[in-house]
Amino acid sequence: MTAPANSQTYPVPDDEFFPADMARQAGPHPGTEPRSNPAARWLAIIISILLLSLAGVIARELWYRYQGETYDSWLEPVFELLGSATVNGWAVTIGIFISLLGLWLLITSFLPRGRTHMRVNSPASIWVRPVDVARKASHTTRSEIGGANIRSRADRKRLNVQVEDDGTGTVDQRVAATLSNEFSGLETPPAVSVKVLPQTQSTNPSAKTGADPYAPPQPIDAPYPGPQEIQR
Incomplete structure (x- = not known):
């Protein structure tokens, strides 16, 4: 990871400041990997x-x-x-x-510091935490199949997702394929594991329609009562 992303070199002028036998490497250089505090x-x-x-x-x-x-x-x-x-x-x-x-x-x-981030496959130095991967997995799964009972847990090697059964019988395959494609941009994509939970009856209508439960209430399409309809 310490090697530069772009190894192409360009000659520099032969003068007292830049000798001819030296070459500069151009392009973005990835930074060091974020680590946890030493023990x-x-x-x-x-x-x-x-x-x-x-x-x-x-x-x-x-x-x-x-x-x-x-x-x-x-x-x-x-x-x-x-x-x-x-x-x-x-x-x-x-x-x-x-x-x-x-x-x-x-x-x-002498113990090395723990590895806490996952590197994005990019010339720039971009790192994400496993908790960010889990949040992104929940959002992507909700956008794909809807529902509210979705739980995700991730570490640097594995991603476990729990979803409700939608009755199609292929929800685990669809979610696994979607998440694998979503996180293919990571340098080391985690292994995706999808667990299908039995469907439960929910009183929340957003759990069936896939609507945002935090969205503001919509106005009721009802005519405003006229002056003659108001009880005095």
Whole structure:
């Protein structure tokens, strides 16, 4: 993905600024792929806060020590406990736990960031999220077969759509073909899976006609009563 979309090169003039053995690549260059936050981000923030707190405690100890004032040390009891503690099963267990925790933190710092977007097959850098694909799938399915009971769920590899049975017996094939054609512009189109649900009776007329349930009400075609028809 880091390679330029248009690999055609053009010669540049041989001068002191542009040597003849160099060529510029023209055309749009796709940007880097959007990624999720690294796993070590929040760990680094938490560890930074803990280290800042520890630095504040040490600064307090040094301040009172060099001022020559009497004070209750916060670190001395900890040092005395560590220096006088005997090695037993609990100490070994805590040491193993701390070692495993440090190893886990070390591995987490090298984990790659998760892939969260899907690239559109275009010279420009265009990326979409799986949730956008799911919304587009619901809208396309509703435009194709109508109905309101349509649910879509997508990730970077699969697209699952649930539709009501319209009685034709081919609704799953029509929806799958429509969605496959709709998302063929993606660099890696998701695998489309259509699940047909049994038809249910709905009190919403838009579920049968395919009308927009959020559309404003239409005016009633009825004549306005004349003055003689108004009850006084």
